[in-house]
Amino acid sequence: MTEIRIKEKEIVVPGEVLAVGMEVLPGTGTYRMNDKIIAGRLGLAAIDGRTIKLIPLSGRYTPKKNDVIICKVIDVNFSGWRLDTNSAYSAMLSMKDATSDFIQRGADLTQYFDLGEYLVCGIVNVTSQKLIDVTMKGPGLRKLRGGRIIQVDSHKVPRIIGKQGSMVSMIKNETACNIVVGQNGLIWIDGQPEQELAAIRTIRKIEKESHLSGLTEKIKEYLAGNKGE
Amino acid sequence: MTYSKRLDNRGFEETRPIEAKVGIIPNADGSAYFKIGNTWAYAAVYGPRNLHPKFLQDPQKGILRCNYNMMPFSSSNERVRPGGSRRSKEISMVTEKALLPVLDLKEYPNSVVDVFIELPQTEAGSRCAGICAASMALADAGLLMKDLVAAVSVGKVGSKLLVDLDYTEESYPDADVADIPVAMTPNLNQVTLLQMDGKVKKEDISKLLDMAKKTCMNIYELQKNALKEKYKADSQ
Amino acid sequence: MYGELKKSILKLLGAGTRLDGRKAFEFRGPIEIDYNFVNTAEGSARVRIGETEVIAGVKMEVGEPYPDNPDEGTIIVGAELLPMSSPEFELGPPGIQAIELARVVDRGIRESKTIDFKSLCIEEGKEVWLIIIDVISVNDAGNLLDAAALAALAALKNARFPKYEEGKVDYKEKTDRKIELRNQPIAITVVKIGSSLIVDPDSEEERATDARLTVTTLEDGTLCAMQKGGDTPLTKEEIEKMIDVAVEKGKELRGSL
Numbered sequence: 001m002t003e004i005r006i007k008e009k010e011i012v013v014p015g016e017v018l019a020v021g022m023e024v025l026p027g028t029g030t031y032r033m034n035d036k037i038i039a040g041r042l043g044l045a046a047i048d049g050r051t052i053k054l055i056p057l058s059g060r061y062t063p064k065k066n067d068v069i070i071c072k073v074i075d076v077n078f079s080g081w082r083l084d085t086n087s088a089y090s091a092m093l094s095m096k097d098a099t100s101d102f103i104q105r106g107a108d109l110t111q112y113f114d115l116g117e118y119l120v121c122g123i124v125n126v127t128s129q130k131l132i133d134v135t136m137k138g139p140g141l142r143k144l145r146g147g148r149i150i151q152v153d154s155h156k157v158p159r160i161i162g163k164q165g166s167m168v169s170m171i172k173n174e175t176a177c178n179i180v181v182g183q184n185g186l187i188w189i190d191g192q193p194e195q196e197l198a199a200i201r202t203i204r205k206i207e208k209e210s211h212l213s214g215l216t217e218k219i220k221e222y223l224a225g226n227k228g229e
Numbered sequence: 230m231t232y233s234k235r236l237d238n239r240g241f242e243e244t245r246p247i248e249a250k251v252g253i254i255p256n257a258d259g260s261a262y263f264k265i266g267n268t269w270a271y272a273a274v275y276g277p278r279n280l281h282p283k284f285l286q287d288p289q290k291g292i293l294r295c296n297y298n299m300m301p302f303s304s305s306n307e308r309v310r311p312g313g314s315r316r317s318k319e320i321s322m323v324t325e326k327a328l329l330p331v332l333d334l335k336e337y338p339n340s341v342v343d344v345f346i347e348l349p350q351t352e353a354g355s356r357c358a359g360i361c362a363a364s365m366a367l368a369d370a371g372l373l374m375k376d377l378v379a380a381v382s383v384g385k386v387g388s389k390l391l392v393d394l395d396y397t398e399e400s401y402p403d404a405d406v407a408d409i410p411v412a413m414t415p416n417l418n419q420v421t422l423l424q425m426d427g428k429v430k431k432e433d434i435s436k437l438l439d440m441a442k443k444t445c446m447n448i449y450e451l452q453k454n455a456l457k458e459k460y461k462a463d464s465q
Numbered sequence: 466m467y468g469e470l471k472k473s474i475l476k477l478l479g480a481g482t483r484l485d486g487r488k489a490f491e492f493r494g495p496i497e498i499d500y501n502f503v504n505t506a507e508g509s510a511r512v513r514i515g516e517t518e519v520i521a522g523v524k525m526e527v528g529e530p531y532p533d534n535p536d537e538g539t540i541i542v543g544a545e546l547l548p549m550s551s552p553e554f555e556l557g558p559p560g561i562q563a564i565e566l567a568r569v570v571d572r573g574i575r576e577s578k579t580i581d582f583k584s585l586c587i588e589e590g591k592e593v594w595l596i597i598i599d600v601i602s603v604n605d606a607g608n609l610l611d612a613a614a615l616a617a618l619a620a621l622k623n624a625r626f627p628k629y630e631e632g633k634v635d636y637k638e639k640t641d642r643k644i645e646l647r648n649q650p651i652a653i654t655v656v657k658i659g660s661s662l663i664v665d666p667d668s669e670e671e672r673a674t675d676a677r678l679t680v681t682t683l684e685d686g687t688l689c690a691m692q693k694g695g696d697t698p699l700t701k702e703e704i705e706k707m708i709d710v711a712v713e714k715g716k717e718l719r720g721s722l
Binding site: 114116117118144146147148149192193194197 | 467468469470472473476477480482484485486
C-alpha cells in the first residue's frame with residue numbers, strides 16, 4: 001500500500017518522509033529507508049511516474065560533461081591554461097584544444113588567453129577525481145570581450161535560458177544586449193549601460209521567482225515596464 | 230532549598246523561546262541563525278570549495294571543517310578575548326562530529342565544506358544552538374543530507390530532570406547539577422553528540438534521552454519551517 | 466586579473482552610472498542601524514549598508530591607567546573580518562586589512578576627542594575605565610570601513626556603564642550613566658577608479674580600486690582622521706575633491722544615527 005505524503009513542487013527538507021510503500025522508487029536527491037522514501041537534500045519534490053525525485057533549489061555548480069560554461073583564466077603555463085569554473089574544481093585547457101590555429105611550442109600563451117579573461121568553453125571530460133578538461137573548439141565557444149559578468153545560482157540557469165532559449169531570447173530582444181548564459185551560473189551581458197542593468201535586473205527577478213508558474217508572462221511585463229521608463 | 234520550579238516559570242520539558250531564520254549572509258553558500266532564549270548562533274557554510282594546503286585533501290571525499298567562535302561582546306560578563314580557546318576548539322571538533330554523519334561528501338573529492346559558527350550573544354546552550362544553525366545552513370547550501378541535526382541540552386537540577394538549561398540552572402549553587410548537550414538526527418533517530426558535565430544517575434539517562442528526542446523533533450519542525458520560509462518567500 | 470571588471474566599471478562610470486545603477490556619490494540605502502543589537506554588551510549596534518553588515522559591541526573594563534596619563538581612561542578598538550562574512554577571509558588572527566580598519570576607526574574617535582578620557586577616571590593613578598569596542602563583519606559586500614566606523618559610534622551612543630562597587634564590576638547591573646560623546650565622527654571612504662571618484666564601493670568596485678581616501682569628519686566639517694590606501698598616487702586636486710565629498714556624505718550618514 002503506497003502513500004505519497006507530499007505534493008508536486010512542494011519544498012522539502014532533509015529527513016522529510018516523502019512516501020511510504022515499496023511501490024514508489026527513490027529518484028535523485030532521495031533515498032529509501034525500510035519502506036519509506038526520504039528527502040536526501042533540500043529541494044522541490046517532483047513526481048515522475050513511480051519515482052519521486054528532488055530538484056535542487058541551491059548549491060554550488062557541479063561540473064558535467066558537455067556543459068557549456070563561462071570560465072576565468074587563473075593560470076597560464078607552458079602547455080595550456082588553468083581556469084576557474086565557479087565550482088570547487090578548476091579546469092585545464094590544453095594548447096591543442098584552444099584553437100584550430102597552430103600554436104608554436106614555446107609560444108607566449110597569454111597572447112591567446114590572458115589572466116583574468118573570460119572564456120566560453122565546453123566541458124569535454126570530468127574524471128572521478130573531478131579533473132576537468134575543456135575545449136574552445138566548437139560552435140559558440142570563444143573569448144569574451146567587453147560587457148560584464150554576473151553570477152547566478154547555477155540551478156536557476158534552465159529557467160533563465162527557458163524552453164529552447166525562449167526566455168533569454170526575449171531578454172536579448174527587449175534590451176538589445178548580447179547575452180551568454182553559462183551552465184555554471186556565470187552570465188555575460190554586453191550592451192548599452194542602462195540596458196545591461198535592465199537585463200541584469202530581469203535575470204535577478206527570474207532567479208528569485210524561478211519556481212513560480214506564469215513566470216514568462218511576468219517577465220514579459222517586467223521587460224516592457226522597464227522599457228517604458 | 231530544593232529545586233521545584235524553574236526561575237523563568239518554564240515547564241521542565243519546555244525550551245526557551247526559539248527563533249530560526251535561513252539565508253542571512255548573502256556571501257555564504259548557505260547560512261542561518263538559531264536563537265534560543267538569550268543564546269544566538271549564526272552559521273555560514275562555504276563549500277564545496279578548494280582546499281589548501283594539499284596534504285589536507287582527501288581523494289575519496291570532501292572534508293567537513295567546523296569552527297565555533299564567540300564574539301568578544303557575547304558574554305554577559307567579561308569580554309571574551311578573541312582568538313578562540315581550548316574550549317572553542319573542543320566545541321568545534323564535537324560540532325563537526327555531530328554534523329558529519331548526515332552528510333554525503335563522496336561527490337566532492339579533494340574539496341572542503343567549511344562551517345563557521347559565530348555567536349553574537351550567549352547564555353547557556355551555545356554549542357547546541359550552533360549545531361541547530363549549522364544544520365540549517367548546510368541544507369541551505371544544497372548539500373546532500375540524510376537528515377537535519379537538532380541539538381539541545383538536557384539535564385538535572387537537584388531531583389528534577391529538565392530540558393534546555395539556562396544560565397541560572399547550569400550554575401545552580403544549592404543542588405547537584407548535570408548539563409548534558411545532545412544532538413540527534415530527528416528522523417533517523419540517532420545521537421551524534423553527547424557530552425556531560427555534572428552528576429547524574431545511570432537510571433536517569435534513558436528518560437533524559439527520551440526528553441532530548443522529543444525536543445529535537447520539535448526543533449526539527451522549526452528548522453524545517455525556517456528553511457521552507459526562505460524558499461517560499463521567493464515565490465510571494 | 467581584474468582587467469575585464471575594471472573595463473566594464475569604467476565604461477559605466479563614463480555613462481554616469483555604476484554596476485548596480487547607482488550614481489557616483491550615492492550610498493546604498495536605506496542605511497539601517499539597530500541599536501542594542503545584543504543584550505550581553507554594555508552597548509552595541511548592527512549596521513547594514515546595502516548587503517554589507519557589521520556588528521559593533523562595547524565592553525567596559527576597569528584597569529590601571531598608563532603612567533603618563535594617570536587620570537585618564539582610554540578606548541581600545543578591535544576588528545575581526547570573519548571568514549563567515551566572505552570567501553576571501555581566512556581563519557586566524559586579524560590580518561592587515563582588519564588591523565588597518567580597527568586603527569582608522571580608533572583614530573576617528575580618539576583624535577576627535579569625542580570621549581573625554583578624564584571622565585573615565587575612577588581613582589587617579591589606580592583605576593580607570595577602559596572602553597573596548599569590537600567590530601565584527603557579518604557580510605562583506607564592500608565598504609566595511611564606513612560601516613564599521615558608523616557601528617562603533619552607534620554602539621558608543623547607547624552604551625551604559627555597569628555597576629562598579631568595591632573593586633568589582635557587576636556586569637549584570639547596568640547603571641543609567643552613558644558615555645558622554647562630545648561629537649559624532651563619521652568616516653567616509655572615497656574611491657578612485659580610473660579618473661572617476663565614487664563613494665560606498667561594492668565588492669567589485671573595491672577590487673577595481675586604484676586609490677582610496679578615508680576621511681573622518683565632525684559636524685562642523687573639521688577633519689579628524691585620514692587614511693590613503695591603494696597602489697596609485699593621488700594629486701592634490703583629487704585629495705581636495707575627495708575631502709569635500711567626505712564632508713558632505715558625512716553629514717548624510719550622521720543623519721541616520
